[in-house]
Amino acid sequence: MSGQTSGLAIETAGLVKTFGETRAVDGVDLSVPTGTVYGVLGPNGAGKTTTVKMLATLLRPDGGEAHVFGHDVVREADEVRSRVSLTGQYASVDEDLTGTENLVLLGRLLGHDKKAARRRGELLLEAFGLTEAAGKQVKHYSGGMRRRIDIAASILNTPDLLFLDEPTTGLDPRSRNQVWDIVRAVVAQGTTVLLTTQYLDEADQLASRIAVIDRGKVIAEGTKGELKASVGAGSVHLRLRDAAQRPQAEEVLRLALDADVQREPDPVALTARVGGGAANGQGAAEQAARALAELARGGIVVDNFSLGQPSLDEVFLALTGHDTRTQAPQDTQGDDTERHGTKDEAAA
Numbered sequence: 001m002s003g004q005t006s007g008l009a010i011e012t013a014g015l016v017k018t019f020g021e022t023r024a025v026d027g028v029d030l031s032v033p034t035g036t037v038y039g040v041l042g043p044n045g046a047g048k049t050t051t052v053k054m055l056a057t058l059l060r061p062d063g064g065e066a067h068v069f070g071h072d073v074v075r076e077a078d079e080v081r082s083r084v085s086l087t088g089q090y091a092s093v094d095e096d097l098t099g100t101e102n103l104v105l106l107g108r109l110l111g112h113d114k115k116a117a118r119r120r121g122e123l124l125l126e127a128f129g130l131t132e133a134a135g136k137q138v139k140h141y142s143g144g145m146r147r148r149i150d151i152a153a154s155i156l157n158t159p160d161l162l163f164l165d166e167p168t169t170g171l172d173p174r175s176r177n178q179v180w181d182i183v184r185a186v187v188a189q190g191t192t193v194l195l196t197t198q199y200l201d202e203a204d205q206l207a208s209r210i211a212v213i214d215r216g217k218v219i220a221e222g223t224k225g226e227l228k229a230s231v232g233a234g235s236v237h238l239r240l241r242d243a244a245q246r247p248q249a250e251e252v253l254r255l256a257l258d259a260d261v262q263r264e265p266d267p268v269a270l271t272a273r274v275g276g277g278a279a280n281g282q283g284a285a286e287q288a289a290r291a292l293a294e295l296a297r298g299g300i301v302v303d304n305f306s307l308g309q310p311s312l313d314e315v316f317l318a319l320t321g322h323d324t325r326t327q328a329p330q331d332t333q334g335d336d337t338e339r340h341g342t343k344d345e346a347a348a
């Protein structure tokens, strides 16, 4: 109830989960407003799934607190469970059953009578573009269809809060767009969505607020605009004709873009962020164009040039000074980041 009055679907304070030596979630504070998509952005192993599992009551936290709609995820797990649904890296549908059979079965398990379960199933299959595949076994679905039936299954009963754990990882662009449309439709129905992703553009497309997590810690949080102001709206990648001109090019770019310029391992390549805090309202493209003109004026030959949204790696570089694959200096565990089993799962 307090969650309703405070307008927060999720509120965590100092949330911790450890697996042996690994602090998978290391003091996470989150405030997720109701009725929005909240993005949790981070690389593989950042602690996204572990966080989601604690919030969905599938894992018991080792420290801190988490409330979902005002209910404590440990002490009031039943209340939490009645209001949330989860999909993503979990098998909720049965591969050997058809799309229709799955949805009807799950609908019946949720307490609907046969007719209601069938009707709801048909509606969802239609809404998710799966009518033609309704009679096919799920094991014959494409990756994109599979992701859509997973989401359909998780919203059979419209949940107040839906966890989508990397719903588009590994999908082709068309399927990603279909899933994005579904997420938008789900939110339009009043459901709050917590979406985890490794893709900045996905968080950008869907989420109102984004938390960036790295090694179990929130390293940045804010609206998309705030996040972009801190990491830059885009990056310029360029390759020079002549490696000898790189120091000069670096200086020109630094002045023109008012940004840090990075030397790539390739001796003719440079990367710089544009459209960040110092952009003076100038668009990234405009800034980049100006920088190119300055380079030309300086007699620097550019063979290849591109302007793109910052990748997750670049966001991480901007926020943490290391990329998503490098170990932090204080991390003495080597690269022992693989899973060691699931003994702690479903403990709560």
Ligand SMILES: Nc1ncnc2c1ncn2[C@@H]1O[C@H](COP(=O)(O)OP(=O)(O)O)[C@@H](O)[C@H]1O
Binding pocket: 019, 022, 023, 024, 025, 042, 043, 044, 045, 046, 047, 048, 049, 050, 051, 337, 338, 339, 340, 341, 342, 343, 344, 345
């Ligand atoms: N059941 C588990 N047992 C041991 N280590 C785990 C377990 N689940 C996750 N981890 C570890 O915790 C860290 C965070 O994992 P996870 O939450 O799955 O990250 P993400 O979902 O962001 O990829 C990783 O180092 C992972 O290897």
Ligand SMILES: [Mg+2]
Binding pocket: 048, 049, 050, 089, 165, 166
């Ligand atoms: Mg995960």
